[in-house]
Amino acid sequence: MELLLTPEEIEHQIKDTAIGERKVAITTKRMDVWQKSQKIELQDQYDQAVRKIQIALLKKKNQVELSKYRLKARESLADFDVYQAKILEIKTSKINAKLDQAKFNHDLEVKKLHHSQDEKVTLLNQASTKLINNLKENKDLTTVLATINAKHDLKIKEVELQKESRLTLIKNHYDQNFARLDGNRLRSLKVNQEKLHRLEVDNVAEINQDYVLEIEQIEAQTAKRFKNADASYEKLVRFYARGNEWKLKKIANRKQKNLASIQNYHDIQIMKAQQRRDDAIKVNQEKLVQFRETYAQLVESINTKFIKESQILEEQTTKRIAKANFDYQKDLEFYHAKQEVLLASAKQRDYQGFDQKKAAIETKFKTRTEKIQNRTLKKIASLDKKLDQAWEKHDKKLAILEGTHIVKAQKGHDRFLVKPPLTDNELRKLQLTNNAIINDLKEYQVSQIGKYEHQIDLLTQNLNQGMIDIDDGVKSNVDQASKTNISKVNRKYDKKNFKANYQKEANKLIEEDRWNHHSAHQLLVDLYNRSDKNYTPVSILTTDLYQGQKTKFQNWWLSIRIKYARCREWSFKEWISLKIWGMPVYVYAVLFGIMAAVLATGYAEVNMMYPAFLLFTIAIIGGTIFSKVPIWNKYLGGAVMGCLFIGAFLVYFNAIPKDGDVYKSIKTWFNSQGFLDFYISVILICAVIVVPRRILLKALGGFIIILAIGSLAGAGTGILGGLMVGFSSKKTIINYILPILGGGNGAGAVPMSQVIGNNWGQAVGDAWYSKAIAITVIANIFSILFAAILSGVGRAKPEMSGGGNLSRSNIHIIEDKVQLKDRNTAAALVMVLGIYVLSTIISSQILTKDRIHITLPNYAWMIIICLALNFTNVIPRDMKAGMEKIQTFISKQTTWLVMLAIGITSIDLKAFINALTGETFLITLLTCLGATLVPMLLAKLFMFYPVEAGITAGCCMTAQGGAGVIGVLGASNRMKLMPYGQISTRIGGSVVLIIASVLFSSWNPQVFA
Secondary structure, eight states: OOOOOOHHHHHHHHHHHHHHHHHHHHHHHHHHHHHHHHHHHHHHHHHHHHHHHHHHHHHHHHHHHHHHHHHHTTTOHHHHHHHHHHHHHHHHHHHHHHHHHHHHHHHHHHHHHHHHHHHHHHHHHHHHHHHHHHHHHTSSHHHHHHHHHHHHHHHHHHHHHHHHHHHHHHHHHHHHHHHHHHHHHHHHHHHHHHHHHIIIIIHHHHHHHHHHHHHHHHHHHHHHHHHHHHHHHHHHIIIIITTOHHHHHHHHHHHHHHHHHHHHHHHHHHHHHHHHHHHHHHHHHHHHHHHHHHHHHHHHHHHHHHHHHHHHHHHHHHHHHHHHHHHHHHHHHHHHHHHHHHHHHHHHSOOOOHHHHHHHHHHHHHHHHHHHHHHHHHHHHHHHHHHHHHHHHHHHHHHHHHHHHHHHHHHHHHHHHHSOOOOHHHHHHHHHHHHHHHHHHHHHHHHHHHHHHHHHHHHHHHHHHHHHHHHHHHHHHHHHHHIIIIIHHHHHHHHHHHHHHHHHHHHHHHHTTOOSHHHHHHHHHHHHHHSOSSSOOHHHHHHHHHHHHHHHHHHHHHHHHHHHHHHHTOOHHHHHTOEETTEEHHHHHHHHHHHHHHHHHTOOOSSSHHHHHHHHHHHHHHHHHHTTSTTHHHHSOHHHHHHHHHHHHHHHTTSSOTTSHHHHHHHIIIIITOHHHHHHHHHHHHHHHHSOHHHHHHHHTTHHHHHHHHHHHHHHHHHHHHHHTTOOHHHHIIIIIHHHHSOSIIIIIHHHHHHHHHHHOHHHHHHHHHHHHHHHHHHHHHHHHHHHHHHHHHHHOGGGOOTTOSBSSOOOOOOOOOOOOHHHHHHHHHHHHHHHHHHHHIIIIISOHHHHSSOOOHHHHHHHHHHHHHHHTOSOHHHHHHHHHHHHHHHHHSHHHHHHHHHHHTOOHHHHHHHOSHHHHHHHHHHHHHHHHHHHHHGGGGTBOHHHHIIIIIIHHHSOHHHHHHHHHHHTTOGGGHHHHHIIIIIIHHHHHHHHHHHHTTOOTTTTO
């Protein structure tokens, strides 16, 4: 594609590119420093971890060896003495190991101190060298004047080069545009000449050719008619005349008349053809005369237009040259004036005491360096002192050990002599037993050594992976800086050049009278294919989007047709073998019939079986249908919200009467018998403990901060929206902010309604929940839409997105896979129940409202306990895996049932509909917007990408629980951010639940309804 940028634009592009390259160089330098420090820190962590494993391995080996010698010591006195010596050796090695660990820690700390000192001294030396170099340039008047003049000459040469470069660009631009104008003029003249030649020669030739073809056609038609007339005459003569002279004469007369009429028609057609030819020649002659009259004017107007545009181009070029010369003179004047000022100030300066100033600078920086070194030496001396103390302790312990061991060994020796000796039979049996145990100990030792060596291999893999991740992080940040500072500039000027080329080609099409919608789009596509594709026009993006959606719809429709065609060929056996929720249709049909019979009769016992069966049977069909409904399954909650509404409608239309046995059975099992408490406990406990401790600790380094600030910002914008519509701050917080930021439905709105019910009555809690569920649905819709918009922003501005990575410095951890057993799952379930019981005891018996003056429900203490357990890492990984399995089962297989039961027992449809107002939409929109934008603004401070920060800390926080997080990450195509999404909705929602518990202990939602 031709370069059509103006000289000013080319000059600006060069300057912008130079600025961008400087920024990239700064980023590269900064990332190199970061890379070095991160690798040193990672290597130190690896060394410490390997050292711990080696000590543990040595301890295990000593234990096994000591066990072997202890067994042998029972066989003979010599073996007993060897055992005592081995005890002394192992205890000595333990004391030595502690000393070695102290040495290792000492060397590591000294290494860190020296590294820190070297960095600080290097920075000081650089600053000192820079000041001394500046001082050398100002040593005496002659040196200063020479330096000023040299810099001035360098600047003048730079200005002259810039002027020459700018004039060259202007000249090239003038030549290109003049050639373009001349080409347009010649093309227009050629078009008009071709039109004149077409009127003079081509049209006349075409008219004559058409005339000849028409005459030939008339002659052929006339000959055919004559031939047909002769054939008809012969036929009449042959069949009718047969010697009858009168008939023969009559037929001959008719033939003559017929031939005369054919000839007459032929002559008329010839005359008409001649007339048409003469008329066409006459019309063409008139057009020719008319065009000849205007031809000179057209040529003159083309030449005039060319001259006018050439003059404009020359004027613009002259202005640009004048502007370049003016800028050149201005720069010269500026630098000359600057030179005079510098020379004048240089002559007035005092040049005495250069050596003193240099010595002062050197002394100053030497003093600073000595301070740093002294500080380091003090710290090292302190470390040496600790090491000396460790040596003293080591020597004392060794002396004490040797003294006490000699006494104990002698006592043991004496006791062994007192014992009766073993018979040969007893000795042989003992030796056989000891040998068997020793063999087992050897196998145990080998397995333990393999285990510890595997841990070291795993640490080595993590070290290598960490080094690779650090290098990748540096490369990613440098690439990101390049995209932001260089690619962005290139894209900007490529866009301008593309538009200039498009305008040029469009003018050609307009002059040739070929401009229309199709040609315009085709021109756009051709130019885009010829370009380097840095810039993509909006119309091409729109076309690609349309074609993509069209192809997607066609594939979907084709798949539907294929499925339909397959279904038509199914047999009855295949139809009844269809499965719904994992069971054949005929099995579910039988179960559905049983459920319908229970609802029809209204009979249900108050136990676990009846309500569980009824709820499962209804939820299966309802959830399956609503999970397939387009738009609803993506934006309006899918099967979960569908089951909620089914339950509400069953009660609203009296299919399940509130005074009937079915309703009582469901309500008793769900609320009184504690299934809802069990469901919430499993979701909360497992969600907090299952989040990887590494990610949880890493989140404290920045993600929790932006999550908290973003949530506060969302609450602030939501309160502002409430004030705009006339709501008080308390009303907005209770009815809007808490349900939106509470972590969804099952772990947010439901336990909040339970807390309200415990404090102010269950009727108040149900009324609040009916409104809250509507608000969470609206917030979920906005969250998914915002996530899709942010994904588009990431594609349009790659510098704002990490392509699915939240952090600019991701370090992956390699871990062993856990083989989950059924017993692990059972143990995890017991753990969940134990945490529930402990949290209930704390909230109801220990830290009650009378003692702490606020009501903290068991859910709040449950979260606090789980956070403590996760941070301290006391729960084994196999139990965590069991908890994850329980959480997956409960959340995936019983959530439809829970939502159906909530719809039956807690939802008031009228209150839900009344909550869907303009005020609700405004407050919810502002809350989601504030919670999403603020993390994006803070992302750069914590080495996060803005788009991913907005999606995880913003959209996931305001989404509707786990299902909402899946919708958000699915809409933004960033499913690998699921751990951070879970931190937002689970940990963040849990904290909001604790805050809500405190607020609901003193604020009655009914007052602010």
